[in-house]
Amino acid sequence: MKTIPETLRAATERLAAISATPRLDAELLLAHALRIDRNALLMRQRDLAVPPGFASLIERRLTGEPIAYITGTRDFWTISLHVTPDVLIPRPDTETLIEAALDHFGTRAPARILDLGTGSGALLLAALSQWPKARGAGVDISPATLAVARGNADRLGLADRADFRLGNWADGLAGPFDLILINPPYIARNVTLSGDVLHEPQGALFAGAEGLDDYRRIAPVLPALLAPDGMAAIEIGYDQRASVSTLLADQGLSVRVRQDLAGHDRCLIATPDAAA
Known part of the structure:
Protein backbone atom coordinates (compact mmCIF):
# COMPACT_ATOMS: atom_id res chain seq x y z
CA MET A 1 0.00 0.00 0.00
CA LYS A 2 1.36 3.42 -0.97
CA THR A 3 2.13 6.01 1.68
CA ILE A 4 0.60 9.48 1.62
CA PRO A 5 3.76 11.08 0.12
CA GLU A 6 3.95 8.37 -2.55
CA THR A 7 0.27 8.76 -3.35
CA LEU A 8 0.61 12.52 -3.69
CA ARG A 9 3.59 12.17 -6.01
CA ALA A 10 1.78 9.70 -8.22
CA ALA A 11 -1.40 11.80 -8.33
CA THR A 12 0.61 14.93 -9.14
CA GLU A 13 2.24 13.20 -12.10
CA ARG A 14 -1.16 12.14 -13.48
CA LEU A 15 -2.81 15.52 -12.96
CA ALA A 16 0.05 17.43 -14.62
CA ALA A 17 -1.50 16.59 -17.98
CA ILE A 18 -4.68 18.59 -17.28
CA SER A 19 -3.89 21.06 -14.50
CA ALA A 20 -1.57 24.01 -14.01
CA THR A 21 -1.50 23.22 -10.27
CA PRO A 22 -1.31 19.42 -10.11
CA ARG A 23 0.32 19.14 -6.67
CA LEU A 24 -2.19 21.52 -5.09
CA ASP A 25 -5.06 19.66 -6.74
CA ALA A 26 -3.79 16.34 -5.41
CA GLU A 27 -3.43 17.72 -1.89
CA LEU A 28 -6.89 19.30 -1.88
CA LEU A 29 -8.54 16.13 -3.14
CA LEU A 30 -6.72 13.90 -0.68
CA ALA A 31 -7.58 16.21 2.21
CA HIS A 32 -11.21 16.14 1.09
CA ALA A 33 -11.19 12.34 0.93
CA LEU A 34 -9.72 12.23 4.44
CA ARG A 35 -12.23 14.86 5.68
CA ILE A 36 -9.49 17.08 7.02
CA ASP A 37 -8.10 20.39 5.81
CA ARG A 38 -5.02 20.67 3.63
CA ASN A 39 -2.82 21.99 6.45
CA ALA A 40 -3.65 18.96 8.58
CA LEU A 41 -2.81 16.68 5.66
CA LEU A 42 0.59 18.29 5.17
CA MET A 43 1.39 18.10 8.88
CA ARG A 44 0.28 14.48 9.31
CA GLN A 45 1.46 12.79 6.12
CA ARG A 46 3.41 10.09 7.97
CA ASP A 47 0.54 8.88 10.16
CA LEU A 48 -2.38 8.87 7.69
CA ALA A 49 -3.61 6.15 5.34
CA VAL A 50 -4.91 6.71 1.83
CA PRO A 51 -8.73 6.40 1.86
CA PRO A 52 -10.38 4.16 -0.76
CA GLY A 53 -12.38 7.02 -2.28
CA PHE A 54 -9.34 9.06 -3.31
CA ALA A 55 -8.78 7.26 -6.62
CA SER A 56 -12.28 8.12 -7.86
CA LEU A 57 -11.72 11.80 -7.03
CA ILE A 58 -8.57 11.82 -9.16
CA GLU A 59 -10.48 10.24 -12.04
CA ARG A 60 -13.11 12.97 -11.83
CA ARG A 61 -10.42 15.64 -11.91
CA LEU A 62 -8.79 13.99 -14.92
CA THR A 63 -12.03 14.57 -16.87
CA GLY A 64 -11.58 18.30 -16.22
CA GLU A 65 -14.15 18.61 -13.44
CA PRO A 66 -13.19 21.61 -11.27
CA ILE A 67 -11.77 20.99 -7.81
CA ALA A 68 -14.46 23.21 -6.28
CA TYR A 69 -17.26 21.08 -7.71
CA ILE A 70 -15.59 17.85 -6.58
CA THR A 71 -15.05 19.06 -3.01
CA GLY A 72 -18.16 21.26 -2.94
CA THR A 73 -16.31 24.17 -1.36
CA ARG A 74 -14.46 27.32 -2.34
CA ASP A 75 -12.82 29.98 -0.18
CA PHE A 76 -13.56 33.59 -1.06
CA TRP A 77 -12.37 36.68 0.83
CA THR A 78 -12.71 35.66 4.50
CA ILE A 79 -15.47 33.09 4.05
CA SER A 80 -15.83 29.52 2.79
CA LEU A 81 -18.68 28.79 0.41
CA HIS A 82 -20.53 25.71 -0.74
CA VAL A 83 -20.57 25.53 -4.54
CA THR A 84 -22.32 23.27 -7.03
CA PRO A 85 -22.44 23.14 -10.85
CA ASP A 86 -25.45 25.48 -10.59
CA VAL A 87 -23.16 28.39 -9.70
CA LEU A 88 -20.05 30.05 -11.05
CA ILE A 89 -16.97 29.21 -9.00
CA PRO A 90 -15.89 32.33 -7.03
CA ARG A 91 -12.41 33.47 -8.03
CA PRO A 92 -9.73 35.60 -6.36
CA ASP A 93 -10.01 38.18 -9.17
CA THR A 94 -13.54 38.96 -8.01
CA GLU A 95 -12.24 39.90 -4.55
CA THR A 96 -11.05 43.09 -6.30
CA LEU A 97 -14.64 44.37 -5.99
CA ILE A 98 -14.58 44.02 -2.20
CA GLU A 99 -11.18 45.73 -2.06
CA ALA A 100 -12.55 48.64 -4.09
CA ALA A 101 -15.49 48.97 -1.71
CA LEU A 102 -13.20 48.99 1.32
CA ASP A 103 -11.17 51.82 -0.19
CA HIS A 104 -14.30 53.80 -1.09
CA PHE A 105 -15.96 53.62 2.32
CA GLY A 106 -12.83 53.85 4.45
CA THR A 107 -13.88 54.23 8.07
CA ARG A 108 -17.53 54.39 7.04
CA ALA A 109 -19.63 51.32 6.35
CA PRO A 110 -22.34 50.73 3.77
CA ALA A 111 -25.73 50.14 5.40
CA ARG A 112 -27.60 48.72 2.42
CA ILE A 113 -25.93 46.44 -0.15
CA LEU A 114 -27.18 45.00 -3.44
CA ASP A 115 -25.56 42.07 -5.25
CA LEU A 116 -26.82 41.67 -8.82
CA GLY A 117 -26.27 38.19 -10.27
CA THR A 118 -25.44 36.85 -6.82
CA GLY A 119 -24.61 33.26 -7.82
CA SER A 120 -23.27 31.46 -4.75
CA GLY A 121 -23.78 34.66 -2.75
CA ALA A 122 -20.01 35.20 -2.65
CA LEU A 123 -19.92 38.99 -3.02
CA LEU A 124 -22.89 39.78 -0.81
CA LEU A 125 -21.89 37.40 1.96
CA ALA A 126 -18.26 38.58 1.87
CA ALA A 127 -19.49 42.17 2.21
CA LEU A 128 -21.87 41.32 5.06
CA SER A 129 -19.05 39.52 6.89
CA GLN A 130 -16.88 42.61 6.39
CA TRP A 131 -19.50 45.07 7.65
CA PRO A 132 -21.44 43.44 10.53
CA LYS A 133 -24.18 46.08 10.67
CA ALA A 134 -24.95 46.05 6.96
CA ARG A 135 -27.95 44.36 5.36
CA GLY A 136 -28.22 43.28 1.76
CA ALA A 137 -30.15 41.75 -1.11
CA GLY A 138 -28.86 39.26 -3.65
CA VAL A 139 -30.68 38.85 -6.96
CA ASP A 140 -30.38 36.01 -9.44
CA ILE A 141 -32.49 34.66 -12.29
CA SER A 142 -31.92 31.01 -11.33
CA PRO A 143 -33.90 29.34 -8.50
CA ALA A 144 -31.23 26.62 -8.21
CA THR A 145 -28.54 29.24 -7.81
CA LEU A 146 -30.51 31.06 -5.12
CA ALA A 147 -30.87 27.82 -3.19
CA VAL A 148 -27.07 27.58 -3.03
CA ALA A 149 -26.76 31.22 -1.94
CA ARG A 150 -29.38 30.83 0.79
CA GLY A 151 -27.63 27.72 2.05
CA ASN A 152 -24.36 29.61 2.25
CA ALA A 153 -26.00 32.45 4.18
CA ASP A 154 -27.42 29.92 6.66
CA ARG A 155 -24.07 28.18 7.16
CA LEU A 156 -22.27 31.49 7.69
CA GLY A 157 -24.86 32.80 10.16
CA LEU A 158 -25.76 35.68 7.84
CA ALA A 159 -29.28 34.66 6.79
CA ASP A 160 -30.93 37.32 8.97
CA ARG A 161 -29.12 40.08 7.05
CA ALA A 162 -29.26 38.62 3.52
CA ASP A 163 -32.41 38.66 1.41
CA PHE A 164 -32.09 36.55 -1.72
CA ARG A 165 -34.59 37.25 -4.48
CA LEU A 166 -35.49 35.73 -7.83
CA GLY A 167 -35.27 38.42 -10.50
CA ASN A 168 -33.86 39.71 -13.76
CA TRP A 169 -31.11 42.08 -12.68
CA ALA A 170 -32.67 45.09 -10.93
CA ASP A 171 -36.24 44.71 -12.17
CA GLY A 172 -38.65 45.81 -9.44
CA LEU A 173 -35.95 46.97 -7.02
CA ALA A 174 -36.00 50.34 -5.29
CA GLY A 175 -32.93 52.14 -4.02
CA PRO A 176 -31.01 53.73 -2.66
CA PHE A 177 -28.19 51.28 -2.02
CA ASP A 178 -24.86 52.36 -0.58
CA LEU A 179 -22.96 49.57 -2.31
CA ILE A 180 -23.90 47.67 -5.46
CA LEU A 181 -21.77 44.65 -6.39
CA ILE A 182 -22.07 43.21 -9.89
CA ASN A 183 -20.29 40.30 -11.56
CA PRO A 184 -22.32 39.73 -14.73
CA PRO A 185 -21.68 37.39 -17.66
CA TYR A 186 -19.14 39.14 -19.91
CA ILE A 187 -17.67 36.59 -22.33
CA ALA A 188 -18.41 37.05 -26.03
CA ARG A 189 -20.31 34.08 -27.42
CA ASN A 190 -17.69 33.21 -30.07
CA GLY A 230 -22.57 55.26 -2.77
CA MET A 231 -20.69 53.21 -5.34
CA ALA A 232 -21.12 50.32 -7.72
CA ALA A 233 -18.26 47.85 -8.15
CA ILE A 234 -18.58 46.05 -11.48
CA GLU A 235 -16.38 43.22 -12.68
CA ILE A 236 -15.18 43.39 -16.30
CA GLY A 237 -13.13 41.33 -18.69
CA TYR A 238 -9.50 42.36 -19.15
CA ASP A 239 -10.25 44.18 -22.45
CA GLN A 240 -13.62 45.76 -21.59
CA ARG A 241 -12.56 48.87 -19.69
CA ALA A 242 -13.30 51.37 -22.46
CA SER A 243 -16.56 49.87 -23.70
CA VAL A 244 -18.17 49.39 -20.28
CA SER A 245 -16.88 52.74 -18.99
CA THR A 246 -18.64 54.43 -21.90
CA LEU A 247 -21.92 52.69 -21.06
CA LEU A 248 -21.68 53.91 -17.47
CA ALA A 249 -20.54 57.44 -18.33
CA ASP A 250 -23.48 57.78 -20.73
CA GLN A 251 -25.72 57.43 -17.66
CA GLY A 252 -24.02 60.34 -15.91
CA LEU A 253 -21.83 58.20 -13.68
CA SER A 254 -18.20 58.87 -12.87
CA VAL A 255 -16.00 55.85 -13.56
CA ARG A 256 -12.62 54.67 -12.29
CA VAL A 257 -10.82 51.38 -12.82
CA ARG A 258 -9.13 49.05 -10.36
CA GLN A 259 -6.73 46.34 -11.39
CA ASP A 260 -6.49 42.83 -9.98
CA LEU A 261 -3.32 41.28 -8.54
CA ALA A 262 -2.19 40.24 -12.01
CA GLY A 263 -2.34 43.85 -13.20
CA HIS A 264 -5.43 43.36 -15.40
CA ASP A 265 -8.28 45.86 -15.47
CA ARG A 266 -10.86 44.01 -13.36
CA CYS A 267 -13.25 46.34 -11.55
CA LEU A 268 -15.00 49.53 -12.64
CA ILE A 269 -16.02 51.82 -9.80
CA ALA A 270 -19.10 53.85 -10.72
CA THR A 271 -20.31 56.69 -8.54
CA PRO A 272 -22.88 59.47 -8.89
CA ASP A 273 -21.08 62.41 -10.45
CA ALA A 274 -21.19 64.52 -7.27
CA ALA A 275 -19.54 61.69 -5.30
CA ALA A 276 -16.57 61.27 -7.65
Whole structure:
Protein backbone atom coordinates (compact mmCIF):
# COMPACT_ATOMS: atom_id res chain seq x y z
CA MET A 1 0.00 0.00 0.00
CA LYS A 2 1.36 3.42 -0.97
CA THR A 3 2.13 6.01 1.68
CA ILE A 4 0.60 9.48 1.62
CA PRO A 5 3.76 11.08 0.12
CA GLU A 6 3.95 8.37 -2.55
CA THR A 7 0.27 8.76 -3.35
CA LEU A 8 0.61 12.52 -3.69
CA ARG A 9 3.59 12.17 -6.01
CA ALA A 10 1.78 9.70 -8.22
CA ALA A 11 -1.40 11.80 -8.33
CA THR A 12 0.61 14.93 -9.14
CA GLU A 13 2.24 13.20 -12.10
CA ARG A 14 -1.16 12.14 -13.48
CA LEU A 15 -2.81 15.52 -12.96
CA ALA A 16 0.05 17.43 -14.62
CA ALA A 17 -1.50 16.59 -17.98
CA ILE A 18 -4.68 18.59 -17.28
CA SER A 19 -3.89 21.06 -14.50
CA ALA A 20 -1.57 24.01 -14.01
CA THR A 21 -1.50 23.22 -10.27
CA PRO A 22 -1.31 19.42 -10.11
CA ARG A 23 0.32 19.14 -6.67
CA LEU A 24 -2.19 21.52 -5.09
CA ASP A 25 -5.06 19.66 -6.74
CA ALA A 26 -3.79 16.34 -5.41
CA GLU A 27 -3.43 17.72 -1.89
CA LEU A 28 -6.89 19.30 -1.88
CA LEU A 29 -8.54 16.13 -3.14
CA LEU A 30 -6.72 13.90 -0.68
CA ALA A 31 -7.58 16.21 2.21
CA HIS A 32 -11.21 16.14 1.09
CA ALA A 33 -11.19 12.34 0.93
CA LEU A 34 -9.72 12.23 4.44
CA ARG A 35 -12.23 14.86 5.68
CA ILE A 36 -9.49 17.08 7.02
CA ASP A 37 -8.10 20.39 5.81
CA ARG A 38 -5.02 20.67 3.63
CA ASN A 39 -2.82 21.99 6.45
CA ALA A 40 -3.65 18.96 8.58
CA LEU A 41 -2.81 16.68 5.66
CA LEU A 42 0.59 18.29 5.17
CA MET A 43 1.39 18.10 8.88
CA ARG A 44 0.28 14.48 9.31
CA GLN A 45 1.46 12.79 6.12
CA ARG A 46 3.41 10.09 7.97
CA ASP A 47 0.54 8.88 10.16
CA LEU A 48 -2.38 8.87 7.69
CA ALA A 49 -3.61 6.15 5.34
CA VAL A 50 -4.91 6.71 1.83
CA PRO A 51 -8.73 6.40 1.86
CA PRO A 52 -10.38 4.16 -0.76
CA GLY A 53 -12.38 7.02 -2.28
CA PHE A 54 -9.34 9.06 -3.31
CA ALA A 55 -8.78 7.26 -6.62
CA SER A 56 -12.28 8.12 -7.86
CA LEU A 57 -11.72 11.80 -7.03
CA ILE A 58 -8.57 11.82 -9.16
CA GLU A 59 -10.48 10.24 -12.04
CA ARG A 60 -13.11 12.97 -11.83
CA ARG A 61 -10.42 15.64 -11.91
CA LEU A 62 -8.79 13.99 -14.92
CA THR A 63 -12.03 14.57 -16.87
CA GLY A 64 -11.58 18.30 -16.22
CA GLU A 65 -14.15 18.61 -13.44
CA PRO A 66 -13.19 21.61 -11.27
CA ILE A 67 -11.77 20.99 -7.81
CA ALA A 68 -14.46 23.21 -6.28
CA TYR A 69 -17.26 21.08 -7.71
CA ILE A 70 -15.59 17.85 -6.58
CA THR A 71 -15.05 19.06 -3.01
CA GLY A 72 -18.16 21.26 -2.94
CA THR A 73 -16.31 24.17 -1.36
CA ARG A 74 -14.46 27.32 -2.34
CA ASP A 75 -12.82 29.98 -0.18
CA PHE A 76 -13.56 33.59 -1.06
CA TRP A 77 -12.37 36.68 0.83
CA THR A 78 -12.71 35.66 4.50
CA ILE A 79 -15.47 33.09 4.05
CA SER A 80 -15.83 29.52 2.79
CA LEU A 81 -18.68 28.79 0.41
CA HIS A 82 -20.53 25.71 -0.74
CA VAL A 83 -20.57 25.53 -4.54
CA THR A 84 -22.32 23.27 -7.03
CA PRO A 85 -22.44 23.14 -10.85
CA ASP A 86 -25.45 25.48 -10.59
CA VAL A 87 -23.16 28.39 -9.70
CA LEU A 88 -20.05 30.05 -11.05
CA ILE A 89 -16.97 29.21 -9.00
CA PRO A 90 -15.89 32.33 -7.03
CA ARG A 91 -12.41 33.47 -8.03
CA PRO A 92 -9.73 35.60 -6.36
CA ASP A 93 -10.01 38.18 -9.17
CA THR A 94 -13.54 38.96 -8.01
CA GLU A 95 -12.24 39.90 -4.55
CA THR A 96 -11.05 43.09 -6.30
CA LEU A 97 -14.64 44.37 -5.99
CA ILE A 98 -14.58 44.02 -2.20
CA GLU A 99 -11.18 45.73 -2.06
CA ALA A 100 -12.55 48.64 -4.09
CA ALA A 101 -15.49 48.97 -1.71
CA LEU A 102 -13.20 48.99 1.32
CA ASP A 103 -11.17 51.82 -0.19
CA HIS A 104 -14.30 53.80 -1.09
CA PHE A 105 -15.96 53.62 2.32
CA GLY A 106 -12.83 53.85 4.45
CA THR A 107 -13.88 54.23 8.07
CA ARG A 108 -17.53 54.39 7.04
CA ALA A 109 -19.63 51.32 6.35
CA PRO A 110 -22.34 50.73 3.77
CA ALA A 111 -25.73 50.14 5.40
CA ARG A 112 -27.60 48.72 2.42
CA ILE A 113 -25.93 46.44 -0.15
CA LEU A 114 -27.18 45.00 -3.44
CA ASP A 115 -25.56 42.07 -5.25
CA LEU A 116 -26.82 41.67 -8.82
CA GLY A 117 -26.27 38.19 -10.27
CA THR A 118 -25.44 36.85 -6.82
CA GLY A 119 -24.61 33.26 -7.82
CA SER A 120 -23.27 31.46 -4.75
CA GLY A 121 -23.78 34.66 -2.75
CA ALA A 122 -20.01 35.20 -2.65
CA LEU A 123 -19.92 38.99 -3.02
CA LEU A 124 -22.89 39.78 -0.81
CA LEU A 125 -21.89 37.40 1.96
CA ALA A 126 -18.26 38.58 1.87
CA ALA A 127 -19.49 42.17 2.21
CA LEU A 128 -21.87 41.32 5.06
CA SER A 129 -19.05 39.52 6.89
CA GLN A 130 -16.88 42.61 6.39
CA TRP A 131 -19.50 45.07 7.65
CA PRO A 132 -21.44 43.44 10.53
CA LYS A 133 -24.18 46.08 10.67
CA ALA A 134 -24.95 46.05 6.96
CA ARG A 135 -27.95 44.36 5.36
CA GLY A 136 -28.22 43.28 1.76
CA ALA A 137 -30.15 41.75 -1.11
CA GLY A 138 -28.86 39.26 -3.65
CA VAL A 139 -30.68 38.85 -6.96
CA ASP A 140 -30.38 36.01 -9.44
CA ILE A 141 -32.49 34.66 -12.29
CA SER A 142 -31.92 31.01 -11.33
CA PRO A 143 -33.90 29.34 -8.50
CA ALA A 144 -31.23 26.62 -8.21
CA THR A 145 -28.54 29.24 -7.81
CA LEU A 146 -30.51 31.06 -5.12
CA ALA A 147 -30.87 27.82 -3.19
CA VAL A 148 -27.07 27.58 -3.03
CA ALA A 149 -26.76 31.22 -1.94
CA ARG A 150 -29.38 30.83 0.79
CA GLY A 151 -27.63 27.72 2.05
CA ASN A 152 -24.36 29.61 2.25
CA ALA A 153 -26.00 32.45 4.18
CA ASP A 154 -27.42 29.92 6.66
CA ARG A 155 -24.07 28.18 7.16
CA LEU A 156 -22.27 31.49 7.69
CA GLY A 157 -24.86 32.80 10.16
CA LEU A 158 -25.76 35.68 7.84
CA ALA A 159 -29.28 34.66 6.79
CA ASP A 160 -30.93 37.32 8.97
CA ARG A 161 -29.12 40.08 7.05
CA ALA A 162 -29.26 38.62 3.52
CA ASP A 163 -32.41 38.66 1.41
CA PHE A 164 -32.09 36.55 -1.72
CA ARG A 165 -34.59 37.25 -4.48
CA LEU A 166 -35.49 35.73 -7.83
CA GLY A 167 -35.27 38.42 -10.50
CA ASN A 168 -33.86 39.71 -13.76
CA TRP A 169 -31.11 42.08 -12.68
CA ALA A 170 -32.67 45.09 -10.93
CA ASP A 171 -36.24 44.71 -12.17
CA GLY A 172 -38.65 45.81 -9.44
CA LEU A 173 -35.95 46.97 -7.02
CA ALA A 174 -36.00 50.34 -5.29
CA GLY A 175 -32.93 52.14 -4.02
CA PRO A 176 -31.01 53.73 -2.66
CA PHE A 177 -28.19 51.28 -2.02
CA ASP A 178 -24.86 52.36 -0.58
CA LEU A 179 -22.96 49.57 -2.31
CA ILE A 180 -23.90 47.67 -5.46
CA LEU A 181 -21.77 44.65 -6.39
CA ILE A 182 -22.07 43.21 -9.89
CA ASN A 183 -20.29 40.30 -11.56
CA PRO A 184 -22.32 39.73 -14.73
CA PRO A 185 -21.68 37.39 -17.66
CA TYR A 186 -19.14 39.14 -19.91
CA ILE A 187 -17.67 36.59 -22.33
CA ALA A 188 -18.41 37.05 -26.03
CA ARG A 189 -20.31 34.08 -27.42
CA ASN A 190 -17.69 33.21 -30.07
CA VAL A 191 -14.85 32.86 -27.53
CA THR A 192 -13.46 29.34 -27.19
CA LEU A 193 -13.20 28.33 -23.56
CA SER A 194 -10.97 25.81 -21.83
CA GLY A 195 -10.34 24.51 -18.34
CA ASP A 196 -12.74 24.76 -15.43
CA VAL A 197 -15.16 27.11 -17.19
CA LEU A 198 -16.21 24.31 -19.53
CA HIS A 199 -18.06 22.82 -16.56
CA GLU A 200 -19.61 26.06 -15.27
CA PRO A 201 -23.14 27.32 -16.07
CA GLN A 202 -23.08 28.91 -19.51
CA GLY A 203 -25.68 31.48 -18.54
CA ALA A 204 -23.24 32.93 -16.02
CA LEU A 205 -20.49 33.28 -18.63
CA PHE A 206 -21.75 34.43 -22.03
CA ALA A 207 -23.28 37.81 -22.83
CA GLY A 208 -23.91 38.19 -26.55
CA ALA A 209 -21.67 38.85 -29.51
CA GLU A 210 -19.43 41.36 -27.68
CA GLY A 211 -19.87 40.20 -24.10
CA LEU A 212 -21.68 43.47 -23.34
CA ASP A 213 -25.37 42.53 -23.37
CA ASP A 214 -25.82 42.49 -19.60
CA TYR A 215 -23.80 45.67 -19.03
CA ARG A 216 -26.22 47.38 -21.44
CA ARG A 217 -29.15 46.22 -19.30
CA ILE A 218 -27.55 47.16 -15.99
CA ALA A 219 -26.01 50.59 -16.70
CA PRO A 220 -29.30 52.51 -17.22
CA VAL A 221 -30.74 51.46 -13.85
CA LEU A 222 -27.71 52.21 -11.69
CA PRO A 223 -28.21 55.99 -11.19
CA ALA A 224 -31.63 55.47 -9.62
CA LEU A 225 -30.36 52.69 -7.36
CA LEU A 226 -27.21 54.37 -6.01
CA ALA A 227 -27.17 56.49 -2.87
CA PRO A 228 -25.60 59.95 -3.40
CA ASP A 229 -22.36 58.89 -1.72
CA GLY A 230 -22.57 55.26 -2.77
CA MET A 231 -20.69 53.21 -5.34
CA ALA A 232 -21.12 50.32 -7.72
CA ALA A 233 -18.26 47.85 -8.15
CA ILE A 234 -18.58 46.05 -11.48
CA GLU A 235 -16.38 43.22 -12.68
CA ILE A 236 -15.18 43.39 -16.30
CA GLY A 237 -13.13 41.33 -18.69
CA TYR A 238 -9.50 42.36 -19.15
CA ASP A 239 -10.25 44.18 -22.45
CA GLN A 240 -13.62 45.76 -21.59
CA ARG A 241 -12.56 48.87 -19.69
CA ALA A 242 -13.30 51.37 -22.46
CA SER A 243 -16.56 49.87 -23.70
CA VAL A 244 -18.17 49.39 -20.28
CA SER A 245 -16.88 52.74 -18.99
CA THR A 246 -18.64 54.43 -21.90
CA LEU A 247 -21.92 52.69 -21.06
CA LEU A 248 -21.68 53.91 -17.47
CA ALA A 249 -20.54 57.44 -18.33
CA ASP A 250 -23.48 57.78 -20.73
CA GLN A 251 -25.72 57.43 -17.66
CA GLY A 252 -24.02 60.34 -15.91
CA LEU A 253 -21.83 58.20 -13.68
CA SER A 254 -18.20 58.87 -12.87
CA VAL A 255 -16.00 55.85 -13.56
CA ARG A 256 -12.62 54.67 -12.29
CA VAL A 257 -10.82 51.38 -12.82
CA ARG A 258 -9.13 49.05 -10.36
CA GLN A 259 -6.73 46.34 -11.39
CA ASP A 260 -6.49 42.83 -9.98
CA LEU A 261 -3.32 41.28 -8.54
CA ALA A 262 -2.19 40.24 -12.01
CA GLY A 263 -2.34 43.85 -13.20
CA HIS A 264 -5.43 43.36 -15.40
CA ASP A 265 -8.28 45.86 -15.47
CA ARG A 266 -10.86 44.01 -13.36
CA CYS A 267 -13.25 46.34 -11.55
CA LEU A 268 -15.00 49.53 -12.64
CA ILE A 269 -16.02 51.82 -9.80
CA ALA A 270 -19.10 53.85 -10.72
CA THR A 271 -20.31 56.69 -8.54
CA PRO A 272 -22.88 59.47 -8.89
CA ASP A 273 -21.08 62.41 -10.45
CA ALA A 274 -21.19 64.52 -7.27
CA ALA A 275 -19.54 61.69 -5.30
CA ALA A 276 -16.57 61.27 -7.65
